[in-house]
Amino acid sequence: DVSASDQMHGALVAAKASPLRYVRYDHAPPPPMSEFSDLVGHGAYELIFRDASLYAWLLRHRCGRCDRPPREWHPLGPTS
Numbered sequence: 623d624v625s626a627s628d629q630m631h632g633a634l635v636a637a638k639a640s641p642l643r644y645v646r647y648d649h650a651p652p653p654p655m656s657e658f659s660d661l662v663g664h665g666a667y668e669l670i671f672r673d674a675s676l677y678a679w680l681l682r683h684r685c686g687r688c689d690r691p692p693r694e695w696h697p698l699g700p701t702s
Contacts, residue, residue, distance in 0.1 A: 624646060624663075627644075627646070628646070631644040641679075641682075641683050643676075643679055645670060645673075645676075647666050647669055649663075650662075650663045650664070650665055650666035650668075650669060651663075651665040651668060651669075652664060652665050653665045653668075654668065
């Protein structure tokens, strides 16, 4: 059941989140590990990671925060 993913996608669209790409596969395989073979549909990552358009989409986007210099690092003090 992918209803939670569908709901999250709807909430992100309503919040005008961008960039956003949601791919829903009607038939996804189980994970490749034999001990999880009963989890049909949970291997969707096998399909998307083989889709060249995912990488093209990722490379078209940049993180605005990533262009700024990193903040100075300060170690945490002892916790009590």
